[in-house]
Amino acid sequence: MAYGKYFEQLEAGQKFEHWPGRTITEYDDTFFSLMSMNQHPLHVDEHFAKSTQHGQRLVEGPLVISLVIGMSQADIGGRALDTIEYRNVRHFEPVFHGDTIYSHSTVLALEELADGRCVACVESEGLNQNGKKVVSLERTIVVPRKEAR
Amino acid sequence: MSYGRWFEEFTTGAVYKHWPGRTITEYDNTSFALLSMNLNPLFLDEHYARTQPLGRRPVLDSLIFSLLVGMSVADTSGRTIANLGFDFVRFERPMFPGDSLYGESEVLSLRESSTKPDRGIVEIETRGFNQDGVRIAVLQRKFLAPKRPG
Numbered sequence: 391m392a393y394g395k396y397f398e399q400l401e402a403g404q405k406f407e408h409w410p411g412r413t414i415t416e417y418d419d420t421f422f423s424l425m426s427m428n429q430h431p432l433h434v435d436e437h438f439a440k441s442t443q444h445g446q447r448l449v450e451g452p453l454v455i456s457l458v459i460g461m462s463q464a465d466i467g468g469r470a471l472d473t474i475e476y477r478n479v480r481h482f483e484p485v486f487h488g489d490t491i492y493s494h495s496t497v498l499a500l501e502e503l504a505d506g507r508c509v510a511c512v513e514s515e516g517l518n519q520n521g522k523k524v525v526s527l528e529r530t531i532v533v534p535r536k537e538a539r
Numbered sequence: 540m541s542y543g544r545w546f547e548e549f550t551t552g553a554v555y556k557h558w559p560g561r562t563i564t565e566y567d568n569t570s571f572a573l574l575s576m577n578l579n580p581l582f583l584d585e586h587y588a589r590t591q592p593l594g595r596r597p598v599l600d601s602l603i604f605s606l607l608v609g610m611s612v613a614d615t616s617g618r619t620i621a622n623l624g625f626d627f628v629r630f631e632r633p634m635f636p637g638d639s640l641y642g643e644s645e646v647l648s649l650r651e652s653s654t655k656p657d658r659g660i661v662e663i664e665t666r667g668f669n670q671d672g673v674r675i676a677v678l679q680r681k682f683l684a685p686k687r688p689g
Contacts, residue, residue: 393578393579393580394579412576418574421574422574422605423609425567425570425571426602426605426606426608426609426610427561427606427609427610427612428605428608428609428612429542429612429613429617430542430543430612430616430617430619431542432619442620443620451608451622452601452604452605452608452609453575453605455601455604455605456571456575456577456599456601456602456604456605457575457576459575459577459600459601460572460575460576460577460578460601461576463576463577463578463579464578467579468578468579468580469579470579470581471581471591471592471593472630472633473600473630474629474630475627475628475629475630476604476625476627476628477626477627477628478624478626478627479624479625479626479628480624481621481622481623481624527625
Protein backbone atom coordinates (compact mmCIF):
# COMPACT_ATOMS: atom_id res chain seq x y z
CA MET A 391 0.00 0.00 0.00
CA ALA A 392 2.39 2.68 -1.19
CA TYR A 393 1.61 5.60 -3.45
CA GLY A 394 4.53 7.95 -3.97
CA LYS A 395 7.75 8.23 -2.01
CA TYR A 396 9.07 9.79 1.15
CA PHE A 397 12.13 12.02 0.85
CA GLU A 398 14.37 9.30 2.28
CA GLN A 399 13.29 6.91 -0.47
CA LEU A 400 14.47 9.18 -3.29
CA GLU A 401 18.00 9.39 -4.67
CA ALA A 402 19.48 11.67 -7.30
CA GLY A 403 19.80 9.72 -10.54
CA GLN A 404 16.91 7.33 -9.82
CA LYS A 405 14.87 6.50 -12.90
CA PHE A 406 11.27 5.32 -13.05
CA GLU A 407 9.28 3.88 -15.95
CA HIS A 408 5.69 4.79 -15.18
CA TRP A 409 2.88 2.35 -15.80
CA PRO A 410 0.17 2.24 -17.02
CA GLY A 411 0.01 4.64 -19.97
CA ARG A 412 -3.20 6.20 -21.15
CA THR A 413 -4.95 6.65 -24.51
CA ILE A 414 -6.18 10.21 -24.95
CA THR A 415 -9.66 10.13 -26.43
CA GLU A 416 -11.52 12.75 -28.39
CA TYR A 417 -13.81 13.21 -25.41
CA ASP A 418 -10.84 13.80 -23.06
CA ASP A 419 -9.47 16.56 -25.24
CA THR A 420 -12.76 18.36 -25.86
CA PHE A 421 -13.75 18.11 -22.19
CA PHE A 422 -10.33 19.19 -20.94
CA SER A 423 -10.06 22.13 -23.36
CA LEU A 424 -13.49 23.45 -22.46
CA MET A 425 -13.24 22.87 -18.72
CA SER A 426 -9.99 24.83 -18.75
CA MET A 427 -11.65 27.59 -20.85
CA ASN A 428 -9.44 26.99 -23.88
CA GLN A 429 -11.66 27.40 -26.95
CA HIS A 430 -8.87 27.43 -29.53
CA PRO A 431 -10.53 25.87 -32.60
CA LEU A 432 -7.46 23.69 -33.19
CA HIS A 433 -8.63 21.72 -30.15
CA VAL A 434 -12.40 21.89 -30.46
CA ASP A 435 -13.32 22.36 -34.15
CA GLU A 436 -12.53 19.38 -36.40
CA HIS A 437 -13.61 21.20 -39.56
CA PHE A 438 -11.35 24.16 -38.84
CA ALA A 439 -8.51 21.80 -37.90
CA LYS A 440 -8.78 20.05 -41.29
CA SER A 441 -7.53 23.25 -42.93
CA THR A 442 -4.42 23.45 -40.74
CA GLN A 443 -0.90 21.98 -40.91
CA HIS A 444 -1.72 18.59 -39.39
CA GLY A 445 -5.20 18.27 -40.90
CA GLN A 446 -6.81 17.29 -37.61
CA ARG A 447 -7.33 18.45 -34.04
CA LEU A 448 -4.31 18.46 -31.73
CA VAL A 449 -4.51 17.44 -28.10
CA GLU A 450 -4.23 20.52 -25.91
CA GLY A 451 -0.74 20.96 -24.40
CA PRO A 452 -1.70 21.31 -20.72
CA LEU A 453 -3.64 18.03 -20.97
CA VAL A 454 -0.52 16.13 -22.03
CA ILE A 455 1.57 17.91 -19.40
CA SER A 456 -1.00 17.28 -16.62
CA LEU A 457 -1.21 13.63 -17.60
CA VAL A 458 2.57 13.13 -17.56
CA ILE A 459 2.68 14.72 -14.10
CA GLY A 460 -0.21 12.57 -12.92
CA MET A 461 1.37 9.35 -14.21
CA SER A 462 4.57 10.03 -12.27
CA GLN A 463 2.81 10.39 -8.91
CA ALA A 464 2.54 6.69 -8.07
CA ASP A 465 6.34 6.34 -8.30
CA ILE A 466 7.45 9.73 -7.01
CA GLY A 467 5.14 12.59 -5.96
CA GLY A 468 2.21 10.68 -4.52
CA ARG A 469 2.99 11.98 -1.02
CA ALA A 470 4.10 15.45 -2.15
CA LEU A 471 2.84 18.37 -0.06
CA ASP A 472 3.31 21.10 -2.65
CA THR A 473 4.65 21.96 -6.08
CA ILE A 474 6.99 24.93 -6.25
CA GLU A 475 7.49 25.20 -10.00
CA TYR A 476 7.72 23.62 -13.44
CA ARG A 477 10.64 24.56 -15.67
CA ASN A 478 11.62 24.03 -19.30
CA VAL A 479 8.29 22.61 -20.41
CA ARG A 480 8.81 21.63 -24.06
CA HIS A 481 6.59 20.13 -26.73
CA PHE A 482 8.40 18.04 -29.35
CA GLU A 483 5.68 16.35 -31.39
CA PRO A 484 1.94 16.88 -31.75
CA VAL A 485 -0.42 14.50 -29.96
CA PHE A 486 -3.58 13.38 -31.74
CA HIS A 487 -6.81 11.80 -30.54
CA GLY A 488 -6.28 8.08 -30.06
CA ASP A 489 -2.58 8.41 -29.24
CA THR A 490 -1.38 6.73 -26.07
CA ILE A 491 0.98 8.51 -23.72
CA TYR A 492 3.65 6.70 -21.68
CA SER A 493 6.16 8.39 -19.44
CA HIS A 494 9.34 8.07 -17.45
CA SER A 495 11.10 10.26 -14.91
CA THR A 496 14.55 10.89 -13.47
CA VAL A 497 15.25 12.39 -10.05
CA LEU A 498 17.68 15.22 -10.84
CA ALA A 499 18.40 16.60 -7.39
CA LEU A 500 17.33 16.53 -3.75
CA GLU A 501 17.70 19.42 -1.37
CA GLU A 502 16.69 20.55 2.09
CA LEU A 503 15.67 24.21 2.00
CA ALA A 504 16.61 26.75 4.67
CA ASP A 505 13.03 26.59 6.01
CA GLY A 506 13.36 22.82 6.57
CA ARG A 507 11.23 21.68 3.64
CA CYS A 508 12.66 18.88 1.53
CA VAL A 509 12.40 19.27 -2.22
CA ALA A 510 12.98 16.97 -5.16
CA CYS A 511 13.69 18.15 -8.69
CA VAL A 512 12.25 15.64 -11.15
CA GLU A 513 12.48 15.49 -14.93
CA SER A 514 9.63 13.71 -16.71
CA GLU A 515 9.21 12.85 -20.37
CA GLY A 516 6.07 11.80 -22.18
CA LEU A 517 6.27 9.44 -25.17
CA ASN A 518 3.66 8.33 -27.66
CA GLN A 519 2.87 4.73 -28.66
CA ASN A 520 5.69 4.85 -31.24
CA GLY A 521 8.25 5.76 -28.59
CA LYS A 522 8.57 9.35 -29.86
CA LYS A 523 9.13 11.97 -27.20
CA VAL A 524 6.21 14.41 -27.22
CA VAL A 525 6.82 16.49 -24.10
CA SER A 526 9.34 17.02 -21.29
CA LEU A 527 9.42 19.10 -18.14
CA GLU A 528 11.20 19.54 -14.83
CA ARG A 529 9.32 19.98 -11.59
CA THR A 530 10.33 20.96 -8.08
CA ILE A 531 8.09 19.36 -5.48
CA VAL A 532 8.01 19.36 -1.68
CA VAL A 533 8.26 15.82 -0.33
CA PRO A 534 7.74 14.86 3.33
CA ARG A 535 10.28 12.95 5.38
CA LYS A 536 9.13 9.64 6.82
CA GLU A 537 10.88 10.35 10.11
CA ALA A 538 10.63 13.87 11.48
CA ARG A 539 13.97 15.37 12.48
CA MET B 540 -15.64 37.45 -34.21
CA SER B 541 -12.09 37.18 -33.04
CA TYR B 542 -10.30 34.71 -30.81
CA GLY B 543 -6.65 35.40 -30.17
CA ARG B 544 -4.52 37.92 -32.04
CA TRP B 545 -2.49 38.24 -35.21
CA PHE B 546 1.22 38.87 -34.67
CA GLU B 547 0.76 42.56 -35.61
CA GLU B 548 -1.86 42.98 -32.87
CA PHE B 549 0.63 42.38 -30.05
CA THR B 550 2.58 45.25 -28.49
CA THR B 551 5.56 44.74 -26.19
CA GLY B 552 4.57 45.77 -22.65
CA ALA B 553 0.82 45.50 -23.28
CA VAL B 554 -1.16 43.86 -20.45
CA TYR B 555 -4.37 41.99 -21.22
CA LYS B 556 -6.80 41.36 -18.36
CA HIS B 557 -8.53 38.06 -19.06
CA TRP B 558 -12.26 37.83 -18.51
CA PRO B 559 -14.17 35.98 -17.25
CA GLY B 560 -12.48 34.27 -14.34
CA ARG B 561 -13.68 30.97 -12.96
CA THR B 562 -14.53 29.47 -9.58
CA ILE B 563 -12.81 26.11 -9.15
CA THR B 564 -15.26 23.65 -7.65
CA GLU B 565 -14.65 20.54 -5.61
CA TYR B 566 -15.96 18.54 -8.57
CA ASP B 567 -13.43 20.18 -10.91
CA ASN B 568 -10.59 19.26 -8.62
CA THR B 569 -11.55 15.63 -8.06
CA SER B 570 -12.44 15.14 -11.72
CA PHE B 571 -9.17 16.72 -12.88
CA ALA B 572 -7.10 14.61 -10.50
CA LEU B 573 -8.69 11.38 -11.70
CA LEU B 574 -8.64 12.33 -15.39
CA SER B 575 -4.92 13.10 -15.20
CA MET B 576 -4.15 9.92 -13.17
CA ASN B 577 -2.98 11.96 -10.19
CA LEU B 578 -4.03 9.96 -7.12
CA ASN B 579 -2.10 11.91 -4.48
CA PRO B 580 -4.64 11.67 -1.61
CA LEU B 581 -3.88 15.28 -0.76
CA PHE B 582 -6.25 16.17 -3.61
CA LEU B 583 -8.72 13.30 -3.33
CA ASP B 584 -9.18 12.39 0.31
CA GLU B 585 -10.53 15.13 2.59
CA HIS B 586 -9.91 13.09 5.73
CA TYR B 587 -6.28 12.45 4.83
CA ALA B 588 -5.84 16.10 3.79
CA ARG B 589 -6.97 17.26 7.23
CA THR B 590 -3.90 15.57 8.71
CA GLN B 591 -1.55 17.45 6.35
CA PRO B 592 -0.04 20.95 6.80
CA LEU B 593 -2.71 22.78 4.74
CA GLY B 594 -5.53 21.07 6.67
CA ARG B 595 -7.73 20.54 3.60
CA ARG B 596 -7.59 19.60 -0.06
CA PRO B 597 -5.80 22.18 -2.22
CA VAL B 598 -6.42 22.63 -5.95
CA LEU B 599 -4.00 20.63 -8.12
CA ASP B 600 -1.07 22.66 -9.46
CA SER B 601 -1.72 21.20 -12.89
CA LEU B 602 -5.35 22.42 -12.80
CA ILE B 603 -4.30 25.96 -11.84
CA PHE B 604 -1.74 25.82 -14.67
CA SER B 605 -4.19 24.47 -17.25
CA LEU B 606 -6.92 26.94 -16.35
CA LEU B 607 -4.55 29.91 -16.29
CA VAL B 608 -3.33 29.01 -19.77
CA GLY B 609 -6.85 28.30 -21.01
CA MET B 610 -8.31 31.60 -19.84
CA SER B 611 -5.45 33.52 -21.51
CA VAL B 612 -5.95 32.05 -24.97
CA ALA B 613 -8.78 34.34 -26.13
CA ASP B 614 -6.54 37.40 -25.61
CA THR B 615 -3.23 35.87 -26.62
CA SER B 616 -2.57 32.60 -28.45
CA GLY B 617 -6.07 31.94 -29.86
CA ARG B 618 -4.67 32.00 -33.41
CA THR B 619 -1.41 30.23 -32.61
CA ILE B 620 0.19 27.81 -35.03
CA ALA B 621 2.32 26.13 -32.36
CA ASN B 622 3.11 26.48 -28.69
CA LEU B 623 6.86 26.57 -28.16
CA GLY B 624 6.79 25.75 -24.47
CA PHE B 625 6.87 27.24 -21.00
CA ASP B 626 10.11 28.55 -19.51
CA PHE B 627 8.67 28.29 -16.01
CA VAL B 628 5.41 27.95 -14.13
CA ARG B 629 5.72 29.07 -10.51
CA PHE B 630 3.13 28.30 -7.85
CA GLU B 631 3.22 30.95 -5.13
CA ARG B 632 0.12 30.34 -3.02
CA PRO B 633 -2.32 27.44 -2.62
CA MET B 634 -5.89 27.58 -3.92
CA PHE B 635 -8.85 25.73 -2.47
CA PRO B 636 -12.14 24.60 -4.02
CA GLY B 637 -14.49 27.59 -3.96
CA ASP B 638 -11.73 30.06 -4.83
CA SER B 639 -11.91 31.93 -8.13
CA LEU B 640 -8.98 32.28 -10.51
CA TYR B 641 -8.45 35.43 -12.62
CA GLY B 642 -5.63 36.00 -15.07
CA GLU B 643 -3.68 38.67 -16.91
CA SER B 644 -0.90 38.46 -19.47
CA GLU B 645 1.88 40.86 -20.39
CA VAL B 646 3.73 40.79 -23.69
CA LEU B 647 7.45 40.44 -22.89
CA SER B 648 8.93 40.30 -26.38
CA LEU B 649 8.07 39.97 -30.06
CA ARG B 650 10.34 38.56 -32.74
CA GLU B 651 9.75 37.95 -36.44
CA SER B 652 10.47 34.40 -37.55
CA SER B 653 13.88 34.27 -39.25
CA THR B 654 12.78 31.49 -41.62
CA LYS B 655 9.05 32.05 -42.27
CA PRO B 656 7.87 35.56 -43.11
CA ASP B 657 4.22 34.78 -42.31
CA ARG B 658 4.66 34.46 -38.51
CA GLY B 659 6.44 35.65 -35.40
CA ILE B 660 7.35 34.49 -31.90
CA VAL B 661 5.45 36.04 -29.01
CA GLU B 662 6.74 35.75 -25.45
CA ILE B 663 4.28 36.46 -22.65
CA GLU B 664 4.07 36.31 -18.89
CA THR B 665 0.71 35.16 -17.50
CA ARG B 666 -0.20 35.81 -13.88
CA GLY B 667 -3.05 34.26 -11.91
CA PHE B 668 -4.83 35.84 -8.94
CA ASN B 669 -7.50 34.69 -6.52
CA GLN B 670 -10.67 36.59 -5.58
CA ASP B 671 -8.72 38.68 -3.04
CA GLY B 672 -6.20 39.78 -5.65
CA VAL B 673 -3.47 37.59 -4.15
CA ARG B 674 -1.09 36.27 -6.78
CA ILE B 675 -1.32 32.48 -7.04
CA ALA B 676 0.89 31.58 -9.97
CA VAL B 677 3.01 33.11 -12.71
CA LEU B 678 4.29 31.56 -15.93
CA GLN B 679 6.23 32.57 -19.02
CA ARG B 680 5.72 31.00 -22.41
CA LYS B 681 6.38 31.45 -26.12
CA PHE B 682 4.14 30.68 -29.08
CA LEU B 683 4.04 31.26 -32.82
CA ALA B 684 1.46 33.79 -33.96
CA PRO B 685 0.54 34.11 -37.64
CA LYS B 686 0.63 37.47 -39.36
CA ARG B 687 -2.60 38.90 -40.72
CA PRO B 688 -3.16 37.34 -44.14
CA GLY B 689 -2.82 39.54 -47.22
